[in-house]
Amino acid sequence: MEVDDGSEARVEMKGKQSVVMLVGAPGSGKSTFCDAVIGASRRTWVRICQDTIGNGKAGTKAQCIKSALSALNEGKSVFIDRCNLDREQRAEFLKLGSAQIDVHAVVLDLPTQLCISRSVKRTGHEGNLQGGKAAAVVNRMLQKKESPKLIEGFSRITFCHNDAEVQAAMGTYSGLGPSDSLLPGCFGQKSQDAKVQVGIMKFLKKAEGPSPVVSKVNSDQSVASIGSSEKKGASLEREEMPVLPNAPQKEESKGKDNAVQAIDKDVPTLAFPSISTADFQFNLEKASDIIVETVEEFLPKLGNARLVLVDLTYESKILSLVRAKAAKKSIDSSKFFTFVGNIIELSTKRALHCNVIANAANWRLRPGGGGVNAAIFKAAGADLEMATNDRAKSLVPGSAVVVPLPSTCPLYNREGITHVIHVLGPNMNPQRPNCLNNDYNKGCMVLRQAYTSLFEGFLSILKIQETSVTKRHEELLHHSGRGPDKSVGNGDLKNKRDDVDASDSSKKSRGSGNEVEIDSTRPRTGNSDSGIQTTDRGMTKAWGSWAQAFYHIAMHPERQKDDVLEILEDVVVLNDLYPKAPSMRQLHLHVVSQDFNSVHLKNKKHWNSFNTAFFRDSVDVIEEVNKNGKAMMKDDKSLLSMELRCHRCRSAHPNIPRLKSHIRNCQVPFPAFLLQSGRLVRALDSN
DNA sequence: GTTCTAGAAC
């Protein structure tokens, strides 16, 4: 399996071709997707659209196949731009695949309402699906849809549920050079309740099979065990993205596109324009390198926060360069992606919620001029001018200044933007003051400084927010009646964040339950899209960042090639990240040996997690699932602090070193319960 | 989950 590491690793043979089948309802953006990739790609693509294939009019599936074949024969790659919603429709096109030709699916699974509203609104669409009929047609089609599966013959399937994911996928395909190929596998699929159980049971059946996996390290006997990391009421459900109580439909009635799920509103996001490439005429190739490199450097520091490079049109050269370079570096596209839209109306017009935006400012920090600077100052009104003036009077190239927006500011009210970061890049335009005269040595350095200052500014906002949220949490816990401290310096920022929290809460609480308090006080960083889980008792639970490792692997197994042994549709097989099996988020099944003589087993909690009732054997869990449909964890922390007893002879020992020296020599047979029901599986021919 | 460390236990 090759991995895109930015080197030549992904090159296979000369001229690897792809057939990419778009899967989605009318209005889901299939044609836009194809056009964006074709416009930016270094590979030759042909879009085959059934709506136009008959001399500009609708044609047949057979005509599409014929055109696809001839394009493939010419060495081109092909987009199949038709709905392809059910398996039967897709089957014919899958036959186009071969050893040299991968067939991929890109599933544009956007909200039905959005597809309908786009279909209804569109004029002159090739498929002639306009007006009121569209809603009925889209609805009917979506009722019949079957999600594509690898088993149909796709080598890669990418699911997109919102605009951001669509643009990330565009970036991935735009970045493909003529001889590149993408990793196989299924990406971005959301779990569906019913199917999940099936998937897990399939996996458990494998473990029950005749030749269970045998632990490779110093084991004399092995047992397959199941470990769910749920502490309370664990049921065998795969993790899925938490769903917030208010689905996007509410706002759709206002006629806004709601492509991005409500969940995105909780993710701190910086939207920034390309600095210096417009008015200051900075070289695009160099600028895109600097953007991607600086982003790559900052992403690990940003926790769950996102960076989004924004430009006005799909034809934007800088966006496509950055998309391609970011894809080549395998930058996490959920953390950094490019986005088409106007930076001052991303939330209301494009459903991308950004709490911070960057302004490509001028050195005097004055409104006017053109482009982004003029637009932002105009949209923010006098509030931004005053707030900026409080912070700084001018900027040197390569620096940035963070300006909190007062709550009266229209950008704050309408778009939910809490801060603007002004940033000044190098000027390469001889028509403008302080031109660098084509000195790109200096120019690149200054541009890099500019992005660094910008991202550091964003980081400082995140830290202030974190402190404020934690503080609020503490206040709630202690039922403190006093107001927030009015400290000098960033005191106004702190208050502002509190305002934001309050407004978030009131939005969420409309018509929904009373989980708002927990939601609005939870830490905002470090738990990302994944760290909060609602248990079946309606409580929310935060996972520590360490416990998320499996989640990240499960979501993106292709990025962990050193640890991952096998990627199946429902299951990832990997070497333990920690030599001693950890309690992690994500249902996982361990292979554990019975010697317990490991240097990594260091304390009481370690020992007792394997040698008390806290430990659930896979045999028992499977039986419980078969009987009750789910399995429960032992909800008893005291099990982990019990006295230390030998797992063979049950003798008690005062501390870990004494216990360990005992178990090295204890030869008493294993207790009876372990010997029953196939709990112990013998490894090879040793005893 | 691991690492670090103060303080308990020896």
Added chain:
DNA sequence: GTTCTAGAAC
């Protein structure tokens, strides 16, 4: 004084 544990921080 050294060993070990338990809790906090990561």
